[in-house]
Amino acid sequence: MTDPGFGVYVHWPFCAAKCPYCDFNSHVRHQPVDQPRFAAAFAREMQTTAARTGPRTVSSIFLGGGTPSLMRPETVGAILDAVAANWHVPAGIEVTLEANPSSVEADRFRGYRAAGVNRVSLGVQALNDPDLRFLGRLHNVAEALKAIGLARAIFPRMSFDLIYARPHQTPEAWAAELEEAIGYAADHLSLYQLTIEDGTPFHALHAAGKFAVPDPDHAAELYHVTQEVTQKRGLPAYEISNHARPGAESRHNLIYWRYGEYVGIGPGAHGRFVENDRRIVTIAEKMPETWLNLVEAKGHGITGGERLTRSEEADEFLLMGLRLAEGIDVARYEALAGRPLASDRVTILRDEDLIEPVGNSRLRATPSGVLVLDALVADLAR
Template structure:
């Protein structure tokens, strides 16, 4: 018997990908595209409406508990475009009265002027791509805003939105623990209730990857990266924003509900170019992925009603492994009984004991299995060991 992955009352998220950017950052390997002519937003909005209808037919009668506009740069969308997409979601699924509705934004002044329009259309949480509070570092990261513009955007967002998060990138070339501590404390002073703090990673296919390969870009070695990670956890905890996931920190109760839906392995629909989704259909997890190129996606949606490139049921073992990989990112860890129900086998107690003896895994008082702070640094290896 297969484990049922979605129960009535479980969270259900809708992820909407807006793939367009004003410029491509040199570290970014997301599905984002620069267009030198204005994007016809009304034409694209029609395709989003069609794809939402298709996803709702696959997963009917779900109550939406979170919506997340990611990108790309969703703050390049007109508020009316956001409104059309929100209305389409609400016309196919009931939206919970207290649904968390997040939009990612860049701090440039042009986009900040749209904030009020997004709030009027129901967005209640903003996620700002700040990345650094140092002008030279912002330039190095290819960002189009200054540190002062970032501060002004944070201030404006705090006035308009009930909830605010912003991103920072650390473990940059030449960054010392002292310099990062100072920048992080400045960020915490500006933060409302949530911070996403990512180590700079060198991704294949990016300009930074080419520079790194040629020896022209050096990032901190493993030991320094681990020190910076531990410093980040310590400083945020001290200031009341503990890590609840490897890269995410929040005041208790202010965690991103949408991202928790991913990490707790609940269902979400992925809408738009390059969006991924996980839906329970006929008691099994369906993995979906849409065409990445925006114009090809649009053409396909207008002809077929959806832009899906992949749509396949996962084997129970594959779903259980994903559950493990996502859930162990969380400080709360996972319920081993849920893994057993999905995989139709328990986790190997010998492996659990071995990883615990190495200080990488622990069992919480509630009986949940979780990575230790050391285990979080080696999470891929821990998961591979557990899943084998």
């Protein structure tokens, strides 16, 4: 069984503005953030967390947010130095930083590269200005294309995100936009359907009838267009929302989907790692300043979490692994669950064209199964 790896996720919680669709832990501050203080707190929390994980070899590092590209390069450098001070970091591992086109400068990108970042993920979200305004983005298409060009010139690897299933978006318009995006992309795209999340401005506006999103059938058609265009252009889906040329997959995100271990450092970050032979979940305080005070007082900002049962581990493994085109290792599921998959359920789901075997040892969701993944997982986990 291949080791799915050990990742380090660091959450920078600050943004220049809050996007109306976003339910991530992100915060706008109108006064300058004390970056050295936060960098020191990240290092302190890593030290405390490393005492729990024991010695580990890091497979990938991901600086997410929020908007990590609001950090100064020296802040990024201090964070990466802290990772290396607490765990073994081999040369050449994937180090990703999320960036927004509106906060991109060439000198800053070069500074991140010098600090050790070798992959950047850009939050482009749309390739037309009206939709960028609708999505509350601070950049326009020209700025997005400039950021893409800089990223391709400075970093060995680059990805960018687009959101589809936007109001009034036709399959033809999305196919054209996607063709354009693939022309700009190096080897990886993340393509997400617009979802209306509770507690966001979009939720209130949608409830008030201010805009409509595509109905499920229309959204499914847009999803099928996504698969067809990316497959044809050599960036097939390796996960429900992620597309890459073979070998260019996000190594960090594969840790999650292959149910590896990772630590979450920073406000609101989640971790999942093995401690005393059991997988535990850690959840940090979301409010940045409260988290900061907790870390300075006791060495970490963790305020929640649990020890997972074997059954819970197996369910999570299914939920994450069936997102992947490679599917799940059935033997690993059975080792986690302590029982085999129910053969009668597998047979029924195969007959309904919702799952299919991959070789002799793996199982994956079919294109039809992907559209009803939560129900599929619930059915298999019974």
